[in-house]
Amino acid sequence: MLSNLMLLFISILVSSFIFTTHSYNNKCLRHQEILLLQLKDELIFNSSLSTKLVRWNESGECCKWHGVECDASGYVVSLQLDGEAISGGVGDSSSLFRFKYLQKLNLAYNDFGYTHHIPKGIGNLTYLTHLNLSNAGFVGQVPSEISSLTRLASLDISANSLNLEHPNLEMLVQNLTELRELHLDGVNMSSFHERKSQGHIISSHLPNLTTLSMVGCGLYGPLPQSFWQLHSLSILRLDENDLSAVALHDLVSNFPSLATLTLSDCRLKGCIPSTFANLTKLIHVDLSHNSLTGSLPSTLFANLIKLIHVDLSLTP
Numbered sequence: 001m002l003s004n005l006m007l008l009f010i011s012i013l014v015s016s017f018i019f020t021t022h023s024y025n026n027k028c029l030r031h032q033e034i035l036l037l038q039l040k041d042e043l044i045f046n047s048s049l050s051t052k053l054v055r056w057n058e059s060g061e062c063c064k065w066h067g068v069e070c071d072a073s074g075y076v077v078s079l080q081l082d083g084e085a086i087s088g089g090v091g092d093s094s095s096l097f098r099f100k101y102l103q104k105l106n107l108a109y110n111d112f113g114y115t116h117h118i119p120k121g122i123g124n125l126t127y128l129t130h131l132n133l134s135n136a137g138f139v140g141q142v143p144s145e146i147s148s149l150t151r152l153a154s155l156d157i158s159a160n161s162l163n164l165e166h167p168n169l170e171m172l173v174q175n176l177t178e179l180r181e182l183h184l185d186g187v188n189m190s191s192f193h194e195r196k197s198q199g200h201i202i203s204s205h206l207p208n209l210t211t212l213s214m215v216g217c218g219l220y221g222p223l224p225q226s227f228w229q230l231h232s233l234s235i236l237r238l239d240e241n242d243l244s245a246v247a248l249h250d251l252v253s254n255f256p257s258l259a260t261l262t263l264s265d266c267r268l269k270g271c272i273p274s275t276f277a278n279l280t281k282l283i284h285v286d287l288s289h290n291s292l293t294g295s296l297p298s299t300l301f302a303n304l305i306k307l308i309h310v311d312l313s314l315t316p
Helices: 002-025 030-042 120-124 144-148 169-173 190-194 198-205 225-229 248-252 274-278
Strands: 068-070 076-080 086-088 104-106 130-132 139-141 154-156 161-163 181-183 211-213 235-237 260-262 284-286 309-311
Touching (some): 030 076, 120 144, 144 169, 248 274
Parallel strands (some): 076 104, 181 211, 211 235, 235 260, 284 309
Antiparallel strands (some): 068 076
């Protein structure tokens, strides 16, 4: 009986400690709250369209504010400010870049009006693992400071009006060895072919890359052979580039883990190779708007039991 009472007492004590610790650890640090309010004051945003920033105020626990996430110690580690109608107020000296433990930053789908560059202050956020600046209206050269974010696992700067020249792709990714997702849709990379080493840099420095999206990047023909050595890729999107000098066989033969392959409007020529049958994990494939010829191999779909979507529209 005494033993059971002792176990019950210990259980209550431990539960109380856990609850108290949890409550304490979720408490927002005062200086983090001040930073958040400073950031809100600096940002230019449409309050009638905002659903997060407009609700930030001193009356509530800042770790529970919309778009804010804190770690166990009360430091802000995630800011999800996508779709907040932000149009300015993010300069190099912004309070945004003083959240030194920030791991996730999402500024996608805002409205910087194609008059703002990606601020160089982004390089101060060295703990970042996820950075999403897509569809935000940024313009100009991608800053080299991004290459110092060595913890990045996901980078999305697509659908802006950006250039990758200085730094070029090689310089951007050479330190980003943890990257698993890279989205560069619409980034002007027409200088990609000027240095033959860039394809090698991609394959040798991004061994864990599973998603690569480079839609409409101004790529054109033949691509470096080492570019196709990204054997961990499961998603590859290269639509709207001029790949007329690339054999479709080369595009599919080295990617055994592909689940999604989209090559729409790439000026591809020739037949669909039988090697497609080896992509047994394939779920989605889009080869539309090309100049492919010939008939489909009769064995093409036999092994593709996971395939649910095929688009071959507007091909001869």
